[in-house]
Amino acid sequence: LSRIGDELYLEPTERGLSLRTVNSSRSAFASFLFAPLFFQRYEAGGPPPDRELFRCKVLMKSFLGVFRSLPSLEKTVGKCLILLKPQASRLVVQLHCKYGVTKTHNLAFQECERLQAVFDTQRCASSLCAPARVLAEAVVHFPLTLAEVTLRTGPGGKIGLQNYVEDEAEPSKTMVTELWLAKDEFETVAVAPGSHITFCLKEFRGLLTFAEASNLPLTIHYDAPGRPAVFTLDDAVLEVHLVLATLSDPESSLQPPAANGVSHLPTPSEDFPDDLESYMIAMETSAYEEGSGVPPSPTFPLHTPHPAESNPEEEEEEEEEEGAVPGTPPHKKFRSLFFGSVLTPGGPSPAPTQEVLAEDSEDES
Amino acid sequence: MRFRAKIVDLACLNHFSRVINTIAKLAKTCTLRLTVSKLYFILSDKVANGGVSMWCELCQGNFFDEFQMEGVAVEHNEIYLELVPENLSRALKTAQSAKAVKIKLTNKHCPCLRVAVELPSLSSSSRIVTHDIPVGVIPRRLWNDFREPSVPDFDVSIYLPVLKTMKSVVERMKNLSNSIVIEANSNGEMNLKIETDLVSVTTHFKDLGNPPWTSEDGCQSSAQDRDLESMAEARIDIRKLQQLLAGQQVNPTKALCNIVSKRIVHFILLHEDVSLQYFIPALA
Numbered sequence: 001l002s003r004i005g006d007e008l009y010l011e012p013t014e015r016g017l018s019l020r021t022v023n024s025s026r027s028a029f030a031s032f033l034f035a036p037l038f039f040q041r042y043e044a045g046g047p048p049p050d051r052e053l054f055r056c057k058v059l060m061k062s063f064l065g066v067f068r069s070l071p072s073l074e075k076t077v078g079k080c081l082i083l084l085k086p087q088a089s090r091l092v093v094q095l096h097c098k099y100g101v102t103k104t105h106n107l108a109f110q111e112c113e114r115l116q117a118v119f120d121t122q123r124c125a126s127s128l129c130a131p132a133r134v135l136a137e138a139v140v141h142f143p144l145t146l147a148e149v150t151l152r153t154g155p156g157g158k159i160g161l162q163n164y165v166e167d168e169a170e171p172s173k174t175m176v177t178e179l180w181l182a183k184d185e186f187e188t189v190a191v192a193p194g195s196h197i198t199f200c201l202k203e204f205r206g207l208l209t210f211a212e213a214s215n216l217p218l219t220i221h222y223d224a225p226g227r228p229a230v231f232t233l234d235d236a237v238l239e240v241h242l243v244l245a246t247l248s249d250p251e252s253s254l255q256p257p258a259a260n261g262v263s264h265l266p267t268p269s270e271d272f273p274d275d276l277e278s279y280m281i282a283m284e285t286s287a288y289e290e291g292s293g294v295p296p297s298p299t300f301p302l303h304t305p306h307p308a309e310s311n312p313e314e315e316e317e318e319e320e321e322e323g324a325v326p327g328t329p330p331h332k333k334f335r336s337l338f339f340g341s342v343l344t345p346g347g348p349s350p351a352p353t354q355e356v357l358a359e360d361s362e363d364e365s
Numbered sequence: 366m367r368f369r370a371k372i373v374d375l376a377c378l379n380h381f382s383r384v385i386n387t388i389a390k391l392a393k394t395c396t397l398r399l400t401v402s403k404l405y406f407i408l409s410d411k412v413a414n415g416g417v418s419m420w421c422e423l424c425q426g427n428f429f430d431e432f433q434m435e436g437v438a439v440e441h442n443e444i445y446l447e448l449v450p451e452n453l454s455r456a457l458k459t460a461q462s463a464k465a466v467k468i469k470l471t472n473k474h475c476p477c478l479r480v481a482v483e484l485p486s487l488s489s490s491s492r493i494v495t496h497d498i499p500v501g502v503i504p505r506r507l508w509n510d511f512r513e514p515s516v517p518d519f520d521v522s523i524y525l526p527v528l529k530t531m532k533s534v535v536e537r538m539k540n541l542s543n544s545i546v547i548e549a550n551s552n553g554e555m556n557l558k559i560e561t562d563l564v565s566v567t568t569h570f571k572d573l574g575n576p577p578w579t580s581e582d583g584c585q586s587s588a589q590d591r592d593l594e595s596m597a598e599a600r601i602d603i604r605k606l607q608q609l610l611a612g613q614q615v616n617p618t619k620a621l622c623n624i625v626s627k628r629i630v631h632f633i634l635l636h637e638d639v640s641l642q643y644f645i646p647a648l649a
Contacts, residue, residue, distance in 0.1 A: 137486075137492075138492075140459050141459045141482075141494045141496075143455055172474075172475040172499050172501075173499055175449075175452045175455070175496060175497065175498050175499065176496070177456070177494065177495070178494070178495050178496075178497075179492060179495070181488075181492065182486070182490050182492075184488045185486065185487065185488045185492075
């Protein structure tokens, strides 16, 4: 999780403890859900009758600092107790070590809203499942500095991986690495023929390392370019989801957008991906219970493509009139934002730096 | 113009990778010259390279199981390519357990060296990873820029001390100064000196031995006329020297340098099947 974001969101639920994070550009989200069975003892909420579920976020670095040296932890720590003390504003992590030593770490936390990316693996057209080792062996051929990788289907049911070369990069100067995995190296393959998806390798590698260490098969669900790709690991006591924004494609803008009755809002900022209608957030937090008349997802205004940016040959002009524009932001950047971070006006705002992918539009509401 | 080559033997592949790694450490971009029997990695002494030049020669038969080359023309049966050796190094890096590595010159969108690595896999078919490394084809009229440098008329020629030792000495000196003086005499003595405002450090090596050179016409080389003890010296950029030493992954069979006082230092590193010459000019 620390490879992705700087803040660790802890959310105890009845189903278990969920640890989540999102990256600063909001193009990557990960959650690890530990079932109650994973723990020796698990109490999600406060003492009855309240049973109020409290969530918080802490600085990733602080939390990691407690568990700094894994080998020494394994040798000395007998039990670890994690306790949320809302009144004291502290997250307590207590390590009960050998020889009667107890190390108590009090971490300051911030209250936060529920961090939830909206995704639905059922709606993904393609999915692949492979042992982590196979994917790790494939990914090793790409340099560590490589930002994005493209996964595609090929002839004979093969699955290919290639480093993504930005259009601005001179093709005569960039090395292209490509490899193909045979169908039988996967546990399951259910992919749309001719499909491809481009996502960020760095966060994927992080998950892959975890998967390899835990010896779990990794499932990749993806849909059209631009829609998020979901990577999952499943185990009896652990459910892991990594959701990554993917690069949208000039060609994909030729497809009519899915009609799903989403309201179209003009966007104040230029660079928003188009196909976000489907990622409108369900109002899950109390913030929206007041029944504000705000349309479901102010966070995802539609994008009217900048004429200079979009590919003039495509039929975007006509589609614009329909109001649903599968516009093409400069596709080299991951503008594809799928995020549904439900943020209330009072909640913490993301750090929008350069290309903002998830403009939290608290201001708009 | 065609080029195809294949390496099947793992030891040859490792050896070739090591050579490429060394070249990659010495030059960002260099020229690959292919002839029927040899490969050359050449860096010519342009200002952009800081005046250093490199000539590395390999016999293809020692590395490749298959090697087919057709040059630009029958009477000029050679190919000169400009490439970034780091790319080739990266392509070979994860090929260490390969069943075979094929290299081919292709021209899909632009000229490329396609490195296809066939790796064992648990599935029914091998896994093939291809790396397309963009290259520039150097036209014949520019080939003269890449001629083999001649051995300079040196003042002293001396075998180098154990490279590992020399490397660690130079690395420490690098922290103190930007330039280093190499001086040596025909009596097997070499000194590496740095001098700054605050400190001067000299490391002395002796009993290194001086390689015997005979000039082509059989007369004694001028070096032998020198007083054995008198030192020839040159001040060179310490980083270039450190780069050369750091790039050596295997101990050479023979390592020597020729010093032309105050002009240039010519390093020759010989392995069984690879020879590397590196020229570092003296600083003004």
